[in-house]
Amino acid sequence: MKKFSNITQAITAKKLVHSFLLPTSYILLSSPVNASAELETLMDMSLEDLSRASVTLTSVAKKEQSLNKVPAAVHVITAEQIRRSGARTIPEALSLVPGMHVARLSENNWAVSARGANEMLFNKLLVSIDGRSIFNPMTSGVIWENAQIMMADIDRIEVLLGPAGTMWGGNAANGVVNIISKNADETLGLYTETTVGGANHQDVKLRLGSAINDKTDARISVSGMRSDYAVGEEGDFRNYNINMRVDRSTYDSELTVQFGGYNTDIHTEIETVHFVNIALAPEVYDENSRGLFGMVNYDTEIATGVLSVNVWADNHKLDYEYFKGNYRNWDLDVYYRLPVLAASELTIGGGARFTQTEVLPFLTLAPTEFRKGTRTHLYKDQVSSYDTYNMYSQLETAVTDKVTTYLGLKVEYFGLVDRYEFLPQARISYDYSSQHQFWTGLGRAVVTPSIIDTASTVVDLSVEQITQNNYQDTSTIVRGSENLKTEAVTTFDLGHRYFLSNAFSTSTTLFYSQYENIRGIGKDNTQPMPPIDISTDPWGPAPWESTPESIDMYQYIDDIKAQTWGAELAVFWQPASNFRVNVNYAYHQVLAACNDSDVCLDHSRAKQEEPQPNHIASAHTMWDVTDSVQFDMMYKYIQGNDSGSEDLGWDTISTLDARLAWQQKRDWPRIELLVDGIFNTKPYYESNRRAAYELERQVYLKAVWVME
Numbered sequence: 001m002k003k004f005s006n007i008t009q010a011i012t013a014k015k016l017v018h019s020f021l022l023p024t025s026y027i028l029l030s031s032p033v034n035a036s037a038e039l040e041t042l043m044d045m046s047l048e049d050l051s052r053a054s055v056t057l058t059s060v061a062k063k064e065q066s067l068n069k070v071p072a073a074v075h076v077i078t079a080e081q082i083r084r085s086g087a088r089t090i091p092e093a094l095s096l097v098p099g100m101h102v103a104r105l106s107e108n109n110w111a112v113s114a115r116g117a118n119e120m121l122f123n124k125l126l127v128s129i130d131g132r133s134i135f136n137p138m139t140s141g142v143i144w145e146n147a148q149i150m151m152a153d154i155d156r157i158e159v160l161l162g163p164a165g166t167m168w169g170g171n172a173a174n175g176v177v178n179i180i181s182k183n184a185d186e187t188l189g190l191y192t193e194t195t196v197g198g199a200n201h202q203d204v205k206l207r208l209g210s211a212i213n214d215k216t217d218a219r220i221s222v223s224g225m226r227s228d229y230a231v232g233e234e235g236d237f238r239n240y241n242i243n244m245r246v247d248r249s250t251y252d253s254e255l256t257v258q259f260g261g262y263n264t265d266i267h268t269e270i271e272t273v274h275f276v277n278i279a280l281a282p283e284v285y286d287e288n289s290r291g292l293f294g295m296v297n298y299d300t301e302i303a304t305g306v307l308s309v310n311v312w313a314d315n316h317k318l319d320y321e322y323f324k325g326n327y328r329n330w331d332l333d334v335y336y337r338l339p340v341l342a343a344s345e346l347t348i349g350g351g352a353r354f355t356q357t358e359v360l361p362f363l364t365l366a367p368t369e370f371r372k373g374t375r376t377h378l379y380k381d382q383v384s385s386y387d388t389y390n391m392y393s394q395l396e397t398a399v400t401d402k403v404t405t406y407l408g409l410k411v412e413y414f415g416l417v418d419r420y421e422f423l424p425q426a427r428i429s430y431d432y433s434s435q436h437q438f439w440t441g442l443g444r445a446v447v448t449p450s451i452i453d454t455a456s457t458v459v460d461l462s463v464e465q466i467t468q469n470n471y472q473d474t475s476t477i478v479r480g481s482e483n484l485k486t487e488a489v490t491t492f493d494l495g496h497r498y499f500l501s502n503a504f505s506t507s508t509t510l511f512y513s514q515y516e517n518i519r520g521i522g523k524d525n526t527q528p529m530p531p532i533d534i535s536t537d538p539w540g541p542a543p544w545e546s547t548p549e550s551i552d553m554y555q556y557i558d559d560i561k562a563q564t565w566g567a568e569l570a571v572f573w574q575p576a577s578n579f580r581v582n583v584n585y586a587y588h589q590v591l592a593a594c595n596d597s598d599v600c601l602d603h604s605r606a607k608q609e610e611p612q613p614n615h616i617a618s619a620h621t622m623w624d625v626t627d628s629v630q631f632d633m634m635y636k637y638i639q640g641n642d643s644g645s646e647d648l649g650w651d652t653i654s655t656l657d658a659r660l661a662w663q664q665k666r667d668w669p670r671i672e673l674l675v676d677g678i679f680n681t682k683p684y685y686e687s688n689r690r691a692a693y694e695l696e697r698q699v700y701l702k703a704v705w706v707m708e
Contacts, residue, residue: 059158059178061347061394061406062167062308063337069404071427071439073099073161073495073509073568079182081582082151084622084632086659086674088195088203088700090157090179091144095636097159098568098584099175099509101616103638104695106230107199108237110144114161114175115511115564115588117612123447124173124489126164130181130258132295132312135171137327137355140450146289146316148241148262150205150221152191152704155182161568162511163491165423165445166408169351169390173445173489174513184209184217184247189708197674197700200236201227216248230694235268235285253300261292291316305338325359335392343398350391355416357384357451384455386415388448392423402431406441417449417482440494447487453519453556456480479524479555485517487558503574512565517558520594524555562592578624585617613650615639630661655680669705676700 060070067074075097087093091110095102103111113122123140126133127147134147157179164172191207203225211217221243229235243260266287295312310333317326335349394408410423427441452458458478493511566588574580590612617637625631633656640652656678663670677697 057158058180059160059176060164060167061396062335063306063347067497069429069431071404071406071429071441071495072164073493073507073511075159075161075507075570077157077159079152079155081620081622082154082157084630084659084661085620085634086632086657086672086676087151089144089151090147090149090177093151093157094159094177095618095634096582096584096620097161098570098586098616098618099161099566099588100159100586101588101613101638107201107227107695108145108229108239112142112144114159115513115566116174117590123171123450123487125175125177126168126170126172127177127179128168129179130256130295131297131310131333132293132314133171133331135448136316137329137357137448138318138323138325138359138451140171140448140453143289145237145239146262146264146291148223148239148264149179149181149243150207150223150241152193152205153181153187153207153221153243155180155186161509162441162493163423163425163443163445163489165412166392166394166410166425166443167347169392169410169412169423170388170414170421170446170448173447173487181245184219184245185211187219188217189706191704191706193702193704195225195700195702198676198696198698199228201225201698201700212246215250216246218244218246220244229266229268235266238265239263253298256297257295259292259294261290263290264288288319289316302336303338305336307334307336309334323359325357327355327357330354340395341397345396346393347396348393351389353388355386355388359384359451359456384451387413388415389413404429412446414449414486416451417454417484417486419449419486421446421486421488435499437497437499438495439497440492442490442492444488444490446489449484449486452480453484454480454482476552476554477524478521479553481556484519484556484558487515487517487519489513489515505572507568507570509568510566511568513563515562515564518560518562518592520557520560521554522557522559524553559595560592561595562590564588564590580622582620583618585615587615588612589614613638613641628662628664630659632659632661633657634659667707669703672700672702672704674700674702 057065057067057070057074057076060072060074077093077096081096082093085093085096087096089108089110091102091104091112094100094112099115101113105111111122112125114125116122116124122142123135125142127135127142129147129149134142136143157177160172160176160178162175164176168176187207187209188211189209191205191209193203193205195201195203203223205221205223207219207221209217209219222241224238224240226236226238229237239262241260241262244258246257248255264287266285268285291314293312293314295310298309300307311331313328313330315326315328318324331351331353333349333351335347337345337347340346390410390412392408392410394406397405397407399405406425406427408425412421412423413419414421423444423446425441425443427439427443429437429439431437457480491511491513493509495507495509497508498506566586568586569584571583572581573583615637616639619633619635621633623631635656636653638650638653641650655676658675658678659672661670661672675697676699677695680695680697
């Protein structure tokens, strides 16, 4: 349990007193001035109000903060919302947030984006688990099937929409997903969870927590699951995880130590055109990824301020059909927050990340979405190391009792491309009254350069079936370039929050963003083709030999620019004490173009940014039918977008999920019946056809038992 010293007691009490939890998980905390009076108020609060007051917000300024002082679009998904939505993975939980586009590619693969073009490895969203970024330096995106954490261990998920580069750095271009796990003292005892269901889904989760002494608590969580890889496909998906956490709290400091690891296996078969036999035939697709991590978080009071130190390291090994390699990160982030002048608070900090990548060039047959055979060569230095450094500061000033300003700047150096980037932001919030808050802001953020874009050459020796017994050589080479400019976005947004009461509230956001240097593919006639010895192919020589003249040469370019604009709305309504409704809606529009049509392949890559769903809506109801029965429903709607291309367009999605839970007593097991896609009687797609597998209605049965 967190303990507060005399220095921070007044600040913390101030936040607790006037806080109350809003749906779609919004939190409001006002600003009283006398700590002792506030502590007396806390003593007078009801148990229900006190539990609501315990939720805090940390993502915007990396400190506990009241939402009505935050000039940004922030949403908090609470542990209760996660449980009652039936979400089994982090992407499923993120569909509770307006502005997030969550597309399911198969039973266990996801594409997640915020305010932008949804791609499997979307690179404009920073995802953090307890301060540890889980991005993949090879692509600068997130491999969601490896972002595993026991959902019951999550305290809350804070989602910040819009640029957050000043405090979070690279990849926080369109937003930040900050996953915060529970303190070890909140998970004492034994927790067991078992789920079985459709697509041969089976999983078991175990957690054991214990107090070591009066200041230290620890837990260990393990999980394992398997299911079919995709509907109607041979093969399966398996994932195993272990996480350990130790928390130690003293009067003026907190120490958290975590270790963990994962192993993910995918085995399936996909029909491809075989290079030797020239016929459609099933090819085995095996994939393994595994990793370990360790991290230490330490917060302590020094003089009149608070020092925070976050150190973590991870090691990942990827063994895919189309890519083999390892990457390692060592990361340090340190910041100090102190009061300055009469009504200001200054945060100053810096960090460093050391990254080592090892790509193993190889030759193999890898299936693509177009059902053609591909022999992929990846050329790169065997081992590459590079550094990333940053320094940042942010000044928060209470101009009046109603107006607060934020001015910040981060300078970040990316050693992979030897380039400095400046990430400024300016924001302001205005508390018009106890019911109305207005805010606005302007900020710039960038995307962390990736290995694929800057330091690789991919050679695809391919053949595509046109008609029966008619095949076409579609071999290509795509080169990276260290001269690419950094992808960047500048966003202006403004918002309004309305709090009628604990039973009704709204949050509205409008935004406009300009992107530059978006990655595309252009013609490359400036470099000779790298040496390729086709005769060494383990599948033998092809019926024809690809020659330099028959292979199209391309390169990654940075000539694409885009504009996006839109609106996001979140509404909470509690018409009765046992019934709550959260409704979300988002409208997004994308307009993209290429700066140089001579290399942009007739703007085809630019136009891939545009055919995104314009309208996304969801509704989540939570009904306490009796003291022992809960019935919850989750509706999701995503409007399709016809791009004129079957490979790029999105189908319209309308799904209704339900959860029925029964628990007679607190120390009894909880039994849950979960149904995904109640009215989806036919197979459907949630992603564009280029990367889609069919989905269908699934039913799951879950049993949870907590023994404290």
